[in-house]
Amino acid sequence: MDSRKYLALSLCFLFLFPDLSHSNIQLPGWLGDNKMQGSVLKLKKGVSSATFDPSRVTQLSWHPRAFLYKGFLSDEECDHLINVARDKLEKSMVADNESGKSIMSEVRTSSGMFLRKYQDEVVADIEARVAAWTFLPIENGEAMQVLHYLHGEKYEPHFDYFHDKENQKLGGHRVATVLMYLSNVEKGGETVFPNAESKVSQPKDDDVSDCAKNGYAVKPKKGDALLFFSLNPDATTDTRSLHGSCPVIEGEKWSATKWIHVRSFEKPNKQEGMGGKGDCVDENENCPVWAKAGECKKNPLYMVGDDGKCRKSCKVCSS
Known part of the structure; x- marks a missing residue:
């Protein structure tokens, strides 16, 4: 089965069945044996395995499609990713809309680094868990990026899909993003969706930053993960997926991002x-x-x- 069918499978399950918490479904295997026993989907690939519990997933928005998984990572996994990345951080870059090259920009002031795929057992297990949740194959994902935001650091609202053709040559557009929060943030650091339809109806308490009041906001909580889609079901780009990271006001923010493409990201399309x-x-x-x-x-x-x-x-x- 090729990537197009994998994508169709993921869209069917995530768009038609956003809440599988009470399902008892046997799923065909695409990375080994996938089985839904009660509310837990188990996936195995080589030495890594993952367990996905849909009862922990909440649908946050339908425009854009966004879901929150509470407790996606354990505290130990969060700490491991931070410790691996801490001494290897560099200034974060952005993709230039014209050339597609990575450039420095004041719209993104964090620091970060890319892990290697499957570089250790913890990373491999997390990648398998991401595949189980999204129903998108592991090979379609980029290497995980760990990010660190200090006081005042931010990422202005942007799209994860590409505006240039150069970046689309390998893997096509980014169809989905899994953003994992590795630490709590005392104040600020929210993920905000300025174009979300539900931004007006979301209640805002006194703890949120002014930035977070400009859209639908997700407050970082250690171990939680946010999944959102940058493409519509018909594969057109979704302008509702505009999102940003609000400035950190108190404390610091650690996160890990997994971008997933419509096709394999591990080899050139033209061999x-x-x-x-x-x-x-x-x-x-x-x-x-x-x-x-x-x-x-x-x-x-x-x-x-x-x-x-x-x-x-x-x-x-x-x-």
Whole structure:
């Protein structure tokens, strides 16, 4: 099964069944044996395993789609990620909208570093748990980034999907983001969604910062994780997913971010001898079947676009 089907599976479960806390469902395995026993989904991949409990998940918003998992990480896991990253922090960068290159900007004043995928058992278990929750394959995810915000540091509202084509070449758009809070913050540091439909109806107490009052806000709590989608169900970009990290007013903020793409992020889409310039090949064994079913016209971006996977079967190139 390719990434397109994985994405469809995740959308079906998360969009049609946001609350599975009372379900008793047997799921087909895509990373081994996935089983829903009562309210717990278990996933295994190699030596790592994960348990996902839907009863801990709350739907925060539908526009954008956002969900909060209470206690996604243990205190020990949070402390481990902080300790691994603490001595390796560098100034955070942003992607330039024109070139796609990473540049420094005053819109993002935190420091951070990227872990290696599966670099230790704790990281591997967390990555497996993210895959279990999102129903998106591990290979579609970027390496986890640990971030540190000191007093006054912030990240202005931005989108996680890309505005440039360069960053879309590997893995396509970021479809989902899992933001894990590794520490409590005394005041400030909220994740805010300025364009969320529910921003007006959300009650705000005296503890929230002025920044958090400008949208739907999520207060950092050690161990909790926030999942939100940057694309709509029809794969168009969701402008409601605009989000930012409010300035820290008291204390400090540690978090870990996992960005997940629509396709694999582990290898180039155009491999040598497989779809490179001058080649006319299919990159999926199902391409002939999909072409006969009319997918060349129904799904042209995937089938025949600049990065199309079924250009040969769709007869837009010659061998």
